[in-house]
Amino acid sequence: MADTTAPEVTAADRKAVSGLRFRKTGFGPGWQMSAVAFVVLLSGFGAVMAKPAFGQAAAALIFVLGVVTAGAIGGLVSALIAAAAAFLLYNFYLAEPVLSFRIASGRDIVPFLVFTLCALVSGVLAGRLKDHASAAKHSNWQLASLLDISRSLQSAVRITDIASALSAGLPPGTSMTVSLFLVRDGSFANATRIPDRPGAAALIRNMQTNGTEPQRDGTCIAYRLDSSDGFEGVILFEAGAEPEPDNAFMSALASLVALAVERAALSESNAEAKAQTRTEELKTALLSSVSHDFRTPLTAISASASSLIDFREQLDGEATIRLLRRIVNECERLNRYTSNLLEMSRLEAGQSLARRQTLEVAETLSVIIQRVRPRAGHRMIERRLGEEHLLVSVDAAMFELVIINLLDNAILYSEDGTRIGVEARHSGDSCIISISDEGCGIPQADLENVFARFYRVPRSEPSPRGSGLGLAIAKGFVEALGGRIMADSPGPSGRGTMITISLPLAQEARQA
Numbered sequence: 418m419a420d421t422t423a424p425e426v427t428a429a430d431r432k433a434v435s436g437l438r439f440r441k442t443g444f445g446p447g448w449q450m451s452a453v454a455f456v457v458l459l460s461g462f463g464a465v466m467a468k469p470a471f472g473q474a475a476a477a478l479i480f481v482l483g484v485v486t487a488g489a490i491g492g493l494v495s496a497l498i499a500a501a502a503a504f505l506l507y508n509f510y511l512a513e514p515v516l517s518f519r520i521a522s523g524r525d526i527v528p529f530l531v532f533t534l535c536a537l538v539s540g541v542l543a544g545r546l547k548d549h550a551s552a553a554k555h556s557n558w559q560l561a562s563l564l565d566i567s568r569s570l571q572s573a574v575r576i577t578d579i580a581s582a583l584s585a586g587l588p589p590g591t592s593m594t595v596s597l598f599l600v601r602d603g604s605f606a607n608a609t610r611i612p613d614r615p616g617a618a619a620l621i622r623n624m625q626t627n628g629t630e631p632q633r634d635g636t637c638i639a640y641r642l643d644s645s646d647g648f649e650g651v652i653l654f655e656a657g658a659e660p661e662p663d664n665a666f667m668s669a670l671a672s673l674v675a676l677a678v679e680r681a682a683l684s685e686s687n688a689e690a691k692a693q694t695r696t697e698e699l700k701t702a703l704l705s706s707v708s709h710d711f712r713t714p715l716t717a718i719s720a721s722a723s724s725l726i727d728f729r730e731q732l733d734g735e736a737t738i739r740l741l742r743r744i745v746n747e748c749e750r751l752n753r754y755t756s757n758l759l760e761m762s763r764l765e766a767g768q769s770l771a772r773r774q775t776l777e778v779a780e781t782l783s784v785i786i787q788r789v790r791p792r793a794g795h796r797m798i799e800r801r802l803g804e805e806h807l808l809v810s811v812d813a814a815m816f817e818l819v820i821i822n823l824l825d826n827a828i829l830y831s832e833d834g835t836r837i838g839v840e841a842r843h844s845g846d847s848c849i850i851s852i853s854d855e856g857c858g859i860p861q862a863d864l865e866n867v868f869a870r871f872y873r874v875p876r877s878e879p880s881p882r883g884s885g886l887g888l889a890i891a892k893g894f895v896e897a898l899g900g901r902i903m904a905d906s907p908g909p910s911g912r913g914t915m916i917t918i919s920l921p922l923a924q925e926a927r928q929a
Contacts (some may be wrong), residue, residue: 433470488886512630539863546760551592560658563670566582567673567774570582570676570677571681573677575684575685576678576681579597579677579681595652596652597642597650598650598651599650603922617636620634620639624641631664631667634761638654639651639653640653640654640668640671641671642671642674642678644674644679644891646679649678651677652670681881714754715747715751717744717901718744718747719844721744721747724740725740739897752827756818772812772814773811774811775807775808776810777807778807778808778848778850779806782814782839782841786824786839788821789821789825791826792828795834796828797834797836797837797839798838799838800840803841809900809920809922810923810924811920814913815897815898817891817895819918821848822887822888822890823887823918824852826887827854827856830854830856830913831855831913832856835854835855837853837854838908840852840853843922846921847900848919848920849917849918850917850920851915851917851918853908853910853912853915854908854913854914854915855908855912856912859874859904861906867888868888868889868892868904869889889917898920900918901918903917
């Protein structure tokens with residue numbers, strides 16, 4: 418993925434992830450040694466106090482108990498130190514003569530050696546048991562941490578998500594800093610600071626060309642991140658006050674991060690490829706639609722205008738008005754189609770709805786119906802708006818365009834003499850608007866597709882040809898307004914289609 422020369426660590430093209438810090442929970446070695454010293458001193462005091470009342474054997478057993486306790490607390494090393502301290506204290510305070518390291522007679526050697534051996538064996542066994550338990554606990558902690566990190570990294574679909582995934586997976590604390598440096602365009606990109614050590618930057622630069630083994634410089638250790646495509650980058654651990662995790666843990670963590678980086682890079686590449694494919698498909702569909710839907714009205718306008726020029730003397734007033742009306746209608750058709758294209762581009766750009774206002778549904782629908790009625794011909798538009806004052810908070814121009822597109826579709830796909838129904842009603846916290854026709858309807862298999870851009874229902878019989886944008890724009894706008902839209906076929910009359918819109922009621926209507 419990069420050239421063979423070691424690139425400079427730069428702050429340009431910052432696409433890597435933030436640093437994170439973690440510390441293994443628990444008490445440090447200082448606390449353990451203090452506890453061991455306290456146990457030994459307490460045992461010595463107890464043994465000295467117990468000797469006059471219970472004898473030397475009881476005092477020796479108290480010392481053995483102290484050595485075992487020290488081993489259980491601090492491990493093997495603590496047990497050996499406690500055994501040595503018990504040997505000296507027993508000889509100095511308990512064995513005759515007291516307050517001296519001399520042995521009074523040969524008979525005292527055997528009990529003294531037996532005591533020392535018992536204390537040593539008991540302490541060693543307790544210490545080894547403690548060490549094994551600590552090692553198992555440490556291994557379980559590391560395994561659990563790796564599992565948590567692995568789960569967190571599974572959701573990292575972008576390079577920039579990896580830092581937060583690592584932070585979520587590692588235990589809390591601030592003992593060790595982990596920084597990630599990724600190769601991008603021949604340079605290491607990093608969004609974190611380079612550790613404040615003279616050799617850290619050189620350590621990062623040298624990782625690309627100096628093999629696959631980890632490299633260390635003081636408290637900093639670097640691991641390569643390799644994928645199937647080659648060198649991906651470097652993960653750098655900078656130790657803090659606490660002991661750093663072992664090499665196996667850091668190697669496993671580096672492998673998990675390398676896999677996550679490769680997966681994120683592949684995900685980004687796939688997303689870019691899909692976006693490019695969708696863009697090309699949209700361009701192709703747009704060109705096809707424009708070539709047809711602009712050519713048809715332009716041809717009609719050109720023919721009508723030519724007739725007015727060439728046959729102006731032969732045409733009577735009625736024929737002239739008819740041709741002029743045709744020109745006006747086709748110009749309006751072009752204007753609607755252009756508006757749809759502009760609104761579709763607005764939806765694609767994800768522009769926010771900054772022009773919301775509260776509208777009275779019945780009044781607004783009545784105004785829109787009056788505007789559309791001249792295009793309806795001999796179709797009857799029936800209004801069932803009720804007496805409720807339904808209020809919705811919408812972009813007025815957007816709402817009007819949605820209703821006009823739905824009414825135009827109903828007019829386009831139905832015949833003269835049929836009914837077009839417009840209904841508005843209240844349902845919970847929503848306003849339900851339904852527009853139905855008695856036209857050719859939509860096959861059940863195509864109901865889910867009719868809201869796709871440039872989709873036209875394939876039909877064997879001749880049928881009107883729409884732009885394929887009306888329902889797509891209606892769906893986009895309705896969802897942008899926080900509502901839902903659905904299609905049903907046949908409609909309430911047993912034929913045709915019904916489009917239903919559900920919009921949230923305005924706050925004023927909910928409080929009423």
